[in-house]
Amino acid sequence: MNKKIKKIFQSNEPYIFLIIILLGIVVQIRSGQFFTANNIVDLLSAMIVPGLFAIAEFMALIAGGIDVSFPALASLSAYATTKLLLDKNYEGNVLLAFVIAIAIGAVLGAVNGYFIGYLNLNAMIVTLGSASIFQGIMQGTLRANQLSVIPSGMKSFGTAAFLTATNKTNGLTSILPYTFIILVLVCAVMHFVLHYTIFGRGIYAIGGNPLSAHTAGFNVKRTKFIMYIMIGMIASASGICRVCMMQQMHPTNMLGMEMNIIAGVVLGGVALTGGAGTLTGCILGTFLIILVQNSMILLGIPTTWSDVFVGLVIVIGVSLTAWQSNRTSKSKKKSVKEGA
Amino acid sequence: MNKIKSIYKKNEEVTRLLIIMAFWLIFMAFTQAKKFYTGMNFLTMAGQFPEYGLMALGGMLCMITGGIDLSVVGAANMTSILTVFTLTRFFGADGTMPLAFSVVIFIIAIVVGIIVGSLNAFLISRLGVPPILATLGVNELLTGLCVVMTNGSAISSFPKQYCDFFSGNLLGFIPRRLLVFIIVAIIIWFMLEHCTYGTKLRLYGTNAHVAKFSGINTTKLLFRTYITSSICAALGGLMMLATYSSARADYGTNYTMQSILLVVLGGVSPNGGKGKISGVITAIVLLKMIESGINRFRSVSTYYVTLIWGAVLILALVIDYVSQKPKHAK
């Protein structure tokens, strides 16, 4: 039992969790508004889009790769979908939007997957390049402009409340849109895929040692290929969620999110070298970043200082996690010794 | 024939890019000869790339170690803002600055570079933070500080003698900024090819663990690398200051990704251990030509610049893949 607890504290998640709680307490003390139902709901709804992106990135990192193209990919597929539905005067259910966007996302992801999986090219370079290409297609070929009106099905889906939280003292009411269910669903599915399917274990195996994975009989190329397709699909679903929630489509709004998402995932203990990390850590790390970005005013940090604050949190956060993982890897070695 | 082959083999990255460049130049000659092949155009291009070219040169060193520097733009803006503050402090907002004072300006850049680079290197080598995160955080921090110092607005009233001089041309046709770029490029080339630093850098990038076992002072190496990168970025900031005669916290935010793109296109492996300055310089020039060329086509949206950059990047990799396809690759 003791060993189990020790093991838990050798990982990153409890520390990130502690930081989140601590920060929450500080916000609570400063504003009295942290542990209120509506604030929690606000944070959760701010988490939806980044959370989905983080899960997609998480897979890429676990397999020892990286993806910096997902914002461009999501923008392109979400834009194309919304535009298409608008042009066809589509009035129906949001489902079709998801189906189309996910299909486009799968195709775009397959492009990444082909180069990274089958041609075995460097993931960073490929996705850097494909991000430019996706953006170019969106703005050049499709001549993307902001779409201020979106199909009614998407709009009602984005504004419908799955959960409504009212703050009794000030009467403020926040809603958690149905898109949150998508986040939970994707989370659950990914947990299942990564833990209970051979494909998912293959992703971990490839991240640990691609050559061994090959010799053990995994189809490394195909696994990577399918994985990048899945990343494309999740990112696109996220793009549609965002459009629905914002009730407008802005083609370049999401670009540039990739670095903060990667920072969040790594903060949660996912190794950039591949193979190591948990979905819980990934979600916690991302949540920490979201929390920081969305608590600046509650904390009373002046707008001028906000970038400094975010920078400090990232620097201190990753320093702590790096220090802590160095420490545990050392102590692990020692305990092996003592055991022998 | 064999000789040509071996030269190609030795300089694959450069040759590859030169071939693409040749095709582009021919294409431009057929389509936009009058607008593209003008002295003015080449002069403009030569004046434009030093600011981010410098950032790419420094970023290249970091990438050879297997790291990355995302703090270049922060360092650049911090430098130009500090410079402007210093100038107003010494000479007043409308004073005149003796040109010799430029030396002080360059010293400011070097000091900023040393501080920022040391911070990056400290986080990476001492605390073991992954470079991508360390430099990302530092960049955010620097940008934040710039906003705090300037309140976010641009500063443009300060003595402009430095700007006038460095935005001008030597002998009327050599942009002085280009000279700065060339000097820095030569220094870095010398460091890589004629100092032990280059060998250590490549070997460290191949395997940091073995480097430690071999007695390389890895901490010192990282400090040197990230400091050089930040100094290059700071000089890039000075070039921006010269061009735009003003300083602001968010100038050139696109240059972070752009400089990485250039470095990678120049044949530097993001995994480290491989990279030549010739490749990066060719990439810088090539991309400038493509961008400038596309701006000549009114009917072609400038968005295609992004598209073409991405395509060129992947194309370069694919050419690589096809030309040395290992038969039994897994």
Add this chain to the structure above:
Amino acid sequence: MSQCLLKAEHIKISFGNVHALRDVSLEILPGEIHCLAGENGCGKSTIIKIISGVYQRDGGTIEFNGQKIDKISPIDAINLGIQVIYQDFALFPNLTVAENLALNTELASRKKTVSWKNVRKIAEEAVSKINFQVDLDQKVQELTVAQKQMVAISRALMSNAKLIIMDEPTTALTKKEVSALFKIILKLKEQGIAILFISHKLDEVFEISDRFTIFRDGQMVATGSTKELDDKKFTYYMTGREFSDKIFVPENLSDKPVFELRNLTLDGAFSDINLSLRRGEILGITGLLDSGRTELGLSMFGLKPADSGQIMKEGKEIRLTNPREAIANSIGYVPEDRLSEGLFLTQSIGDNIIISEIDKLKKKNGQFDLKKRDEEVEKWVKELEIKTNNPNNAATTLSGGNQQRIVLAKWLACNLDVLILNGPTVGVDIGSKHDIHMVLQRLANQGLGIIIISDDLPEVIQNCSRVLVIKNGKIKSEYDTQNVSEQMIIDDMM
């Protein structure tokens, strides 16, 4: 011979310009223990990878169990009944022991999902087969090399294999574990499973195998029954030359010790180590894996600074907190695992050789003296007979023995007083091993103090003048090698 289990004929493969296999044939009978031997880089691992579907051959035919095999993937091979324990184990460091053990079985079953209960069951069954004690929930990266090897072996024994191939399975094992492994192999043989066994160690080959095949330079040079083979013939087939081993006799001992340890202690690794080394002497340190011998080596090189005690160099106390200080004191260290600790694999042979002395290759103005660099590289390539036509080629282009010479050259170039070698000939073939031993003996006689950390007892006895036996982090005993037997040392080690 239609009753062959495996019949590979005229196999060819090349990697770029390297003709790894020119034309080799290999026949394995059902239920036999077959030994494949040959110098480093002769193509042993390569033919295995062809048989197991990792590489696709350029030419030749393979028949398994009477069935012609054209193009197979690793998973097909497993399903046919071919299991391989690869030289680098092919394990997943980030996964638990249980999962490593069960993955192959799960994969082979072509199921799409993982049942963790099942994984555990498979894993427990696997370790119980060879009575291997290990925490199944531990990550493989936290295991020692020997434990990893055992995991790899257990894994291979899992499926209903008809042929188990072991690529140098004993390199990281101690005597005790080797004899346990041999018992398993014999048991497998009784069950009618054929074993293809690769080893550089003569005694092992003679002890275990029924028949043998020897490769040289990508070609088959001999095959037959092991009974008809003797030491001399074996070495001759492998290397194409004959040599006799020379017992080391120090010729040039200094009076004063060049290097001493006094009560050196590193918590959790070793304690109160005292030793003294004179110039011209080769000192052996031996002990079981995890006896603290590797940590001692690292401490003497500053990689794991000791917690207490003194290190003396030529009578003066020195502090070693990082490798640079060790190098500054003319101490060098050849690490245990040359691939992950000793070599920049993708960099040139030349750079690998000069990297540690690089700061001495500067001109007066601080510039890198490229001419001197090339001279150094040339000198060491020649001196250690590194087989390469161009030192600008990457280190990967060399085989194990030659790679080990690069590591040696790197340190010799530093003009050392003391050289510490940890497992200097692990996985190195007889020819190269002999050459490396001769180099070490010559260097000692030129006045270098050498410490060899090794559990290859013949190597220690033959090359060292004294040997220290370490057990549980303490020096158990010290012997003059002239009057010690292997058995005495083994008794102390256990």
Add this chain to the structure above:
Amino acid sequence: SEPDITSDDAIKKAADEGWEIAVVPKDSTNPWFVRMDTGVKEVADKAGVNCYQIDTGTIDATKQAQLVEDLIAQGVDAICVVPVDMESMDSTLKKAKDAGIVVITHEGADLTNVDYDIEAFSNEGYGAFIMQNLAEAMGEEGLYTTMVASLTNGSHNEWADAAVEYQKEHYPNMTLLEENPRVESDDNGDTAYNVAKELIKTYPDLKGIMGTSSFDAPGVARAIQELGLVDKFFTSGTGMPADNAELLKSGVIKSLTLWDPAKSGEAMVDLACKVLAGEEIGAPVNLNVDGYTEMTFREGSETVLEGQGWITIDADNVDDFGF
């Protein structure tokens, strides 16, 4: 009579001579500049002037400056710019002037290296105008704060400053939120929405947010709607009619202000033609474009021309604009 740009002599001459006139907006995904492009295209199509809009795709001062440099090198006859950043653009425009290129700007009153700058209004006037709208919605009392795309955005901050100034003079019962007088939306509706929610939570007394960028007021409105604060919390700012029709009609936003970017585009091209044709530019200038028919020089300036271009949109007139 209706102003008709094709009746302008200079425009006719420009069409005959084939003068090349490039219009450089901040970016073009923003509906604002898409609308501007319609204006520019209209001049090109109707009057046959060789004018076009060209841009960099992202809002970035350095990229915009490099694009202008490229145009200079290419030797266009006139450049019309809506600068991302005044200060950095100024030194680039000097090169254009030195090369003899006609330079017309819009929203760039502080630029010195220009022939003329066209303002649909003055920054002070526009800021005050937004404040009037906000004050009206808030009933001229209560706590408010201001929102800009970023602290580094020049014109937004000027409008906000002017608005605060105007409030101090005219609405004594309104107060600026001292702790957070200015927040950022990153030109991103989602950020505006989240920031607004956070502000409302933190400062229960807050009653209004003055937006500047076209993402601000719609983003804040989303928060108002969700939190159930319609008619309790107010916002006002810039916005395009079509994009905000629903918000206006549902009453979440009472009014928005803007000027028609298409008209500014046409006006810039027309003025460029006039300068190229060598016409004397003396007040009042008639650019034959709605709202720009009687332009006068700003006090104390010889380059800044001010028109009467701004419009208020509300639930009643929002459908009348056709864009």
